[in-house]
Amino acid sequence: MEESQSILELHVDQTASKNLSDAARWAKFLSVLGFVCVGFVLIFFIAMRSQITGALSRLIPGFSELDSMGMLIGIIVIIAGLVGLLLYFLFRGSLLIKKGIETKSQDVFNSGLGLLKAYFIMYGIITIVELVSSIVSIL
């Protein structure tokens, strides 16, 4: 019974293994680059914080430099956190998929697929939030 179930299942054959390993390698490269970019953006905001908060307090009437700093930190933490988590899912997912293929470990491979799913779900939710906020700002 177990054997017939195995024959009917979809397999990660040689072609699929090669494609998934290549996909994982490029995904790892992109996620590492993404982490570096997030790091650079954070460094930029930390270095330019006084200029940015000064400009914000001039732009928004009744907004002190302290308010601007608080708002800036809040926005940066939320955006960096979301992007960082998205990149983490991609990075960890690609690592586990590659490791699962190399070691032929079904559990590790499934964990990698789970993280790929989490990456797409999070990407989708961020897109929905962006769409809703764009529609609200247009109306």
Add this chain to the structure above:
Amino acid sequence: MEQQLQNQDAGLFGLSIDATGRQHLTEAAKWARFLAIVGFVFIALVAIFLIAGGSYIANMFGRVNQYNDAGPGFTTGMTIGIIIYYLCVALLVFFAYLFLYRFAVNMKMALQGNNQELLNRSFQNLKVLYRYWGILTIIGLVFFGLAFVIGILGRAAV
């Protein structure tokens, strides 16, 4: 027969798409399809805006150019240049969403029909998608690096 034996061998000793993997991939494909469709709609809107809003862009450049010596030829050239540039960007992004869409659709059909060929095609599109973004990123980084070097050299020459 040989193919069946190979599949059996792969199933007994290799990785397979079991119930857990199937659930993860079904969900991933659903969200990937949604993302691809949103991407197609967004690209279509950008293309429509660029083609229909050409006169708006030309008007914007005309207002800017009235303060310098640039003639109407320059305004027209800049407008056409900007429209072509953004249409090229839209085309590049379109291909990325096309690969994402193919990954999602092939995965859904492969899981529904237990089709190994479609599963392989789906993973191939996932590979092409990430390789495509990777190569575009490398090209972008090279251009960024060149602009940086040219900027430094230009500053040193002044």
